[in-house]
Amino acid sequence: MNISLWNDVDIYFSSKLQKSDPIMNSILKANAEAGLPAIDVSPNQGKLLHLLAKLKGAKNILEIGTLGGYSSVWLARALPEDGHLVTLEFSEKHAKVANENIRNAGLENQIEIIVGPALGTLPILKKRLLSFDLIFIDADKPNNPEYLKWALELSKPGTVIITDNVVRNGKVIEDDPEDSTVQGIRQFIDLLSEESRIDSTAIQTVGVKGYDGFALGVVK
Template identity: 70%
Template sequence: MREIWNKVDEYLNFNLLKEDRVLEDVLKANHEAGLPSIDVSPAQGKFLYLLAKLKGAKHILEIGTLGGYSSIWMGRALPEDGLLITLEYSQKHAQVAKENIKKAGLETKIEIIVGPALETLPTLKDIGYPSFDLIFIDADKPNNPHYLKWALEYSHPGTVIIGDNVVRNGRVVDEKSVDPGVKGSRELIDVLAKESRIEATALQTVGSKGYDGFVIGVVK
């Protein structure tokens, strides 16, 4: 099945995504810097771009930068006066992302804040970022429920919240799993199931990144 998924991704990418040297160079730079190959796929990156466009997002928050691949996709959807704040734990990853973002010509639209997200999130309002139109959660999975709670704090009616990698190759259904990523995904979904401030759903995905899925919600 994985071979078929890859072929379908290749077919869709060839037809629906234009050749993009900048993004190809970003993935190459990430690989050469030794960053893990866990970026969103090109199709998923364009999906994020289109969501930001559909939303008309002017202010975006990303939790988990890595090398800035998804940051660049979403940053391209911003208007001239738009801004994306992206939070990254690793100084090394942040430096790679900074160079990638500069090469993409988005250094005036994307700001990287370095440090543990659960420490930097409480500071955003104090430094002038009270709310966001779109929030993308794609960091360490055990902290997903905590990131969601902060995302809700930085939302307004209509804010779109997306959480990546929640299906975990189907293991999300294993209530006895001790895997931290699985537990984090289950806890995230548990919070969404009980949270009255947001309407949400989840979709399973297959492709070059394997079998996984994401949650998406809109704040009331």
């Protein structure tokens, strides 16, 4: 695997197809300075999320896993003026950094951060009778099967559900009972394969984030 080549090609596409963006650069800088793990989506992946939200015409977006708000801002920039994004974050520290990044991006009126365990927050969203046009799952992988179940509960026909980090450098095909992350992803994929309410596929990705991939589905 030529990781150096992957990086160079990723940077080539970013430099050609994306304008220099001081806001997005400042988010990554703020996240690094705050000591957040460097697990944000890449610029090309962020742009992909943005374009998918635009293609969908999403007005209401749910994100499970905020980190420092990098993907939140990419997604929220695709919203119409009256659109809204709800993002769920377990860590108060991460949420504080994300809140400042979102404010600096001028999106504080469109992005709502809810702090706490997502599996405790998702039932509250259900009680609020919310449904979403697009849902992005990018949180702790062992809970991916439960996140998918809740995503389906908060969906409607046509909702797009995207899940990050489903390849894990190829480890997804290894049934390692000691690796809870891989087990969570494999159980998530099994659930997708059995679930009649969603039509889905997966794509493998390479680049500055290494070898990984997305699962994408549309609710019937």
